[in-house]
Amino acid sequence: MIASIKQMTQSIRFEGGDLDKSLPYALQTDAIATLAGGIAHQFNNALVAIVGSIDLLQLDLSGNPEVDKYAKNMLSAVKRMTRITDQLLAYARRGNYQPVLVSLNDIVEMIHPEIAREMSVDIHLEKDLAKDLPQILADPAQLQMVVSALVENAKEAMEGPGYIRIATREDFLGAMPHIPGQSVGRCACIQVSDTGKGMSEEVKGRIFEPFFTTKLIGRGLSMAAVYGIVKNHDGSIIVDSTPGMGTTVRIYLPAAKAEIQQ
Structure with missing residues (x-):
């Protein structure tokens, strides 16, 4: 999915030769932002399911140090991905804003x-x-x-x-x-x-x-x-x-x- 954003950015910039001159930068970024926002929401849905599954795994196999170690690694990865989705939503001008x-x-x-x-x-x-x-x-x-x-x-x-x-x-x-x-x-x-x-x-x-x-x-x-x-x-x-x-x-x-x- 991230590759799609890169491909879309390259397509907007290079295809058609003079497209950059005819299409305002704001419209280009809006198009990419729409895609980014959709991807971010899909990421969030998947991450919720992953975190829930990790929690259940820890409950079912509580006291197992190997499970705890791997669960900690997975939750750390989820945290990194959550930050990426936050950035995607910020770029897309969506997300939870509390002014x-x-x-x-x-x-x-x-x-x-x-x-x-x-x-x-x-x-x-x-x-x-x-x-x-x-x-x-x-x-x-x-x-x-x-x-x-x-x-x-x-x-x-x-x-x-x-x-x-x-x-x-x-x-x-x-x-x-x-x-x-x-x-x-x-x-x-x-x-x-x-x-x-x-x-x-x-x-x-x-x-x-x-x-x-x-x-x-x-x-x-x-x-x-x-x-x-x-x-x-x-x-x-x-x-x-x-x-x-x-x-x-x-x-x-x-x-x-x-x-x-x-």
Whole structure:
């Protein structure tokens, strides 16, 4: 099933020669997202059956250390697959969203200890959080996934010592015709910058595609999930990158309306 997403992505990009020029990127990603969402639901149904069977196996053969060992391995694999389905659903802009009034600063503070623990000793993690940031209506768990994925992507771009910086600020976006579906108006912005190797224009244009990676082994879905989560929150993503100079990813999320914040 995962191969189907890869094949569909390749078909959209390469068949017909000039299809990319005639078919807006948003329509391409929507088509892939529909497939991804359907696959994720099928995965979830299968995983529920697997977990139930493992539980019954442990009950019927309780006290057997070999069964417990193998059951633990199977449950660990199920956990990994559950994370993949969560990412697929995020990319497809589905799943269980629980929006609440929250500040991006709180999101950063919640995820920062986990990020810091996993940071290499030669990479310096900085944060610069603006005061009086407008609240947004968002799912905290989903936004933590976004920040974690952006930092992980920044880490993979590092080729030695350097820094990764997480910053927040208030901003106001006017309409930009070349960015379809862009947030307009008062926004809260979070940006993740790194001093890594940067990206070419070709790579920059593909980083939110499912399973696209510049490495032989990559996560494949984390940045696609970022795209889906941000779009599901009516947000916008802007990527600035120069080869050899690093990358900055900015995410703009609309400020909650005044009557909601009161």
